[in-house]
Amino acid sequence: MYVAVKGGEKAIDAAHQRLQQKRRGDKSERALTIKQIREQLPYAVDRVMTEGSLHDPELAALAIKQAAGDLIEAIFLLRAYRTTLERFCDSKPLDTDAMRVERRISAIFKDVPGGQVLGPTFDYTHRLLDFSLLEDVQDNHDTQKAPETENLEYDVADNFPHILNTMSHEGLVEQHQSEQVSPSFDITRDPIQYPTDRSTRLQALARGDEGFLLALGYSTQRGYGRTHPFAGEIRIGQVALSIVPEELGFAIDIGEISLTECDMVNQFKGSKTIKPTFTRGYGLSFGHNERKAMSMALVDRALRGSELDEDFGTPAQDEEFVLSHADNVEAVGFVSHLKLPHYVDFQSELELIRKIRKEHDGEQNEEDVDSAA
Amino acid sequence: MNIQQRQDLHATLTRSSLGDIQRCWQKTPQDYDYQILRAPETGMVMAVARTENSGEPFNLGEVTVTRCALRLSGGETGIGYVTGRNEQHALHIALLDALAQIKGQSEQVFSQVIEPLKQRINDNHKKQQQETAATRVDFLTMVRGED
Numbered sequence: 001m002y003v004a005v006k007g008g009e010k011a012i013d014a015a016h017q018r019l020q021q022k023r024r025g026d027k028s029e030r031a032l033t034i035k036q037i038r039e040q041l042p043y044a045v046d047r048v049m050t051e052g053s054l055h056d057p058e059l060a061a062l063a064i065k066q067a068a069g070d071l072i073e074a075i076f077l078l079r080a081y082r083t084t085l086e087r088f089c090d091s092k093p094l095d096t097d098a099m100r101v102e103r104r105i106s107a108i109f110k111d112v113p114g115g116q117v118l119g120p121t122f123d124y125t126h127r128l129l130d131f132s133l134l135e136d137v138q139d140n141h142d143t144q145k146a147p148e149t150e151n152l153e154y155d156v157a158d159n160f161p162h163i164l165n166t167m168s169h170e171g172l173v174e175q176h177q178s179e180q181v182s183p184s185f186d187i188t189r190d191p192i193q194y195p196t197d198r199s200t201r202l203q204a205l206a207r208g209d210e211g212f213l214l215a216l217g218y219s220t221q222r223g224y225g226r227t228h229p230f231a232g233e234i235r236i237g238q239v240a241l242s243i244v245p246e247e248l249g250f251a252i253d254i255g256e257i258s259l260t261e262c263d264m265v266n267q268f269k270g271s272k273t274i275k276p277t278f279t280r281g282y283g284l285s286f287g288h289n290e291r292k293a294m295s296m297a298l299v300d301r302a303l304r305g306s307e308l309d310e311d312f313g314t315p316a317q318d319e320e321f322v323l324s325h326a327d328n329v330e331a332v333g334f335v336s337h338l339k340l341p342h343y344v345d346f347q348s349e350l351e352l353i354r355k356i357r358k359e360h361d362g363e364q365n366e367e368d369v370d371s372a373a
Numbered sequence: 374m375n376i377q378q379r380q381d382l383h384a385t386l387t388r389s390s391l392g393d394i395q396r397c398w399q400k401t402p403q404d405y406d407y408q409i410l411r412a413p414e415t416g417m418v419m420a421v422a423r424t425e426n427s428g429e430p431f432n433l434g435e436v437t438v439t440r441c442a443l444r445l446s447g448g449e450t451g452i453g454y455v456t457g458r459n460e461q462h463a464l465h466i467a468l469l470d471a472l473a474q475i476k477g478q479s480e481q482v483f484s485q486v487i488e489p490l491k492q493r494i495n496d497n498h499k500k501q502q503q504e505t506a507a508t509r510v511d512f513l514t515m516v517r518g519e520d
Contacts, residue, residue, distance in 0.1 A: 049434075050434070053434040053435060054417070054434060054435050054436070054437065055420065055434060055435070055436040055437070055456075056436070056437040056457065056458070058457070058458070059437070059458075082417065082435060085415065085416050085417045085435075085437070086414075086416040086417070087416060087417045087418070087419060087435065088416045088417065088418055088438060088440065088454075089418055089419075090418070090419045090421050090432075091418050091419060091420050091421050091436070092421070093421050093422060093423045093430050094420060094421065094422045094423075094426075094433070095426065096422075096426045097426060100498060100501070100502075101505065102501070102505055103505070103508075110511075110512050110514065115509045115510075116509065116510050116512070117505050117506065117508050117509045117510075118508040118509075118510055119505055119508055146504055147504050147507035147508060148507060149500075149503035149504055149506070149507050152503065152506050152507060157502075157506065158502060162425075162426060164425070165427075175425075175427065176424050176425055176427060176428025176429065177427055177428065178423065178427070178428050178429045178430065180429060180430055181421075181430060182421065182430060183421060183429075183430045183431050183432050186419075186432055187432075188432070197429070198424060198428075198429060198431075199424070199429045199430065199431035199432075200431070202422075202424060202431040203431050203432040203433070206431075206432075206433050206434060207434060240384070241418065241420060241436060241456060243418055243438075243454060245440075245452060245454055247442060247450075247452050248452065250376055250380070251380070252379070252380050252383040252384070252387075252454065253380070253383055253384040253387055253388070254383070254387050254418070254438060254454040254455055254456055255387045255388065255436075255438075255455055255456030255457070256388060256456075257420065257436060257456065261426075263425060280425055282424050282425050284422050284433055285433075286433070286434060
């Protein structure tokens with residue numbers, strides 16, 4: 001237990017000034033602009049928006065600047081800001097079928113309608129440091145080219161049907177259909193009740209820590225709750241956000257948001273009465289966030305263990321374990337509180353240990369006397 | 374302006390930057406006589422998604438949205454809802470939404486503002502599509518095992 005303390009205001013003010021100095025760094029260097037962060041660190045911005053649970057690239061970039069690049073601190077800042085805003089309404093369910101695709105790949109079929117398009121990706125890079133970026137010139141801007149778009153070998157596809165849906169007519173892959181428009185539970189309004197349904201879990205996973213979900217997803221691959229996953233489809237792009245404003249009574253688009261979606265296809269399931277069917281795990285995140293979406297899909301599938309009547313007993317299958325530790329803002333809060341004054345608490349621990357040690361000495365002496373006798 | 378045109382107007386204006394809208398329109402809100410019903414305000418919309426895009430809905434996360442409502446002296450009310458925190462953007466949308474409802478003015482709003490912006494958006498999308506198409510791959514399966 002920690003106790004309240006008084007004093008230290010001057011020191012705290014000075015410490016915050018030091019923080020500002022540290023954030024600003026060498027003043028002979030030009031300060032970073034929000035636009036530079038937004039444009040040149042897009043993956044950091046996307047991670048902060050996703051786990052900060054607020055899609056606003058400009059504010060995410062601001063948070064990254066203010067947090068001096070500490071992304072979890074930036075996520076915390078964005079989460080805190082979102083609590084100051086009123087929620088107008090829910091959007092209509094996003095339609096990722098109508099996504100303007102920037103990247104779309106499948107690991108289960110070579111030839112898919114619309115084709116496999118790599119888009120911007122770190123895949124197939126050699127992970128060698130590019131020393132040309134060290135040069136502080138108006139950055140190879142002039143030499144960086146867009147891909148050649150003349151004489152394209154392929155037609156430009158503007159429609160990319162979901163790959164797993166193309167398998168659905170045979171009934172090989174499970175299909176989930178719902179007419180429901182609004183989620184029945186919102187973890188930002190009510191505390192999670194166990195057991196949870198899949199929608200609740202997906203909301204928690206969507207804002208969950210990427211590293212935590214990556215490790216859990218990895219653990220299922222290494223055998224702790226194996227689900228035999230394949231990346232059925234990963235797509236990244238822009239999706240229209242629509243609402244039905246109270247003033248209108250019909251839907252209008254209010255902009256586009258960027259999304260990453262991962263459709264995992266997993267080991268089949270069946271019973272005496274149900275034919276074996278591939279099962280699915282789903283991952284969705286703001287921005288370009290492939291690692292997160294894949295990890296989320298692996299963990300989503302692992303958490304469906306009891307629904308699918310699977311053997312239980314690994315961390316990734318335990319919804320209470322996963323959901324109560326996935327949120328890095330909550331985790332940081334509890335870990336950080338250890339820095340608060342625990343002086344009184346520790347004093348009593350000190351007294352206790354001194355007492356026990358004294359008793360221990362006493363027992364030792366008695367034993368020594370006994371053995372000597 | 375029918376419902377479809379109105380949806381078209383909002384879809385176009387919310388996908389355009391304020392700068393582009395101003396360049397096409399060449400008027401400012403000060404040029405018009407209107408009464409604010411709801412001053413521009415920033416809040417959020419919860420982005421709802423579906424499991425595997427067809428199943429149960431779930432909350433993905435929130436999106437900042439700015440909205441505004443106003444009424445012209447002729448009684449036409451316009452609204453603007455747009456992602457982000459730009460109050461002028463929402464105000465411009467609401468005003469154009471109202472102006473397009475005036476009998477005889479709709480064509481002008483569409484020909485002068487909406488159509489050129491739509492063209493611009495389509496051109497951008499086309500360019501992006503082509504750049505994406507340039508990254509299309511054919512994976513050839515190698516024969517595994519003997520031979």
